[in-house]
Amino acid sequence: MPKSDYPDNTPPPSATAGWRDRIREIIFGTDTVGGKAFDVALLLAIVLSVLAVMLDSVAEINRVWGKHLLAVEWFFTILFTAEYAARMMCVRCPWRYAVSFFGIVDLLAVVPTYLSIFIAGSQSLLVIRTLRLIRVFRVFKLTRYLGEARVLVRALHETRARITVFLVVIMTLVLILGSTMYLIEGAENGFTSIPRGVYWAIVTMTTVGYGDIAPKTVLGQTLAAGVMILGYTIIIVPIGIFSVEIVSATRRESSARACPSCGRQGHEIDSVYCRHCGARL
Secondary structure, three states: OOHHHOHHHOOOHHHHHHHHHHHHHHHHOOOOHHHHHHHHHHHHHHHHHHHHHHHHOOHHHHHHHHHHHHHHHHHHHHHHHHHHHHHHHHOOOHHHHHOOHHHHHHHHOOHHHHHOOOOOOHHHHHHHHHHHHHHHHHHOOOHHHHHHHHHHHHHHHHOHHHHHHHHHHHHHHHHHHHHHHHHHHOHHHOOOOHHHHHHHHHHHHOOOOOOOOOOOOHHHHHHHHHHHHHHHHHHHHHHHHHHHHHHHHHHHHHHOOOOOOOOOOOOOOOOOEOOOOOOEO
């Protein structure tokens, strides 16, 4: 069918598909010059937009440059909205992209500005745009770091039971210590309730030490000294658990790599060639 036979001069399906493919290659691809330039420009725009939101939250800057920063914020919002629409138009399954991680992040990157029309101050949520910087791993070919992130996630998953038990023990301990300090010091020394005592126990055991509440009696100070020392010894427990699991997860990650040529496993994560037959992994 000739092009003129289409309503509103709509191009033939092949031309439409070619146009969508070209847009998709630029937006989602990083192997071409145009695709990489687009991604680098996008990352720069994200950094500038987040910087504008941060500067707008400073009262002194807002008084002088508030209107200009608001204009910059709307400029980037409209820009990101157009980019989101382009992504939705060029992908083959728009709904699948919309519910993906990056699709949701891309949508949340523009919603707060429009929401600020009805709810004042909601534009501060625009800092969620920093999540879009995760694309830097794909843009600059840093996918090997994603493998390291996978090891960390696996280690967290494997230690969830032990960490949960550890947290239950800690919460029980701070409840006992906070209640004890409440009985020792009392309201006259700032420990007005058991929750207040528990708050002190958490702050002290984690070695934060805000100093807003402290024991005054000798017995209370003795207990506080013991809690401080206990805090130092307890901190190393989850670190040790997690560290051991990271080593185990790394070994599993390396041993699971199989050579496509000989099928042998046990290669290091950063290996390029098979240690047995020399084929490229």
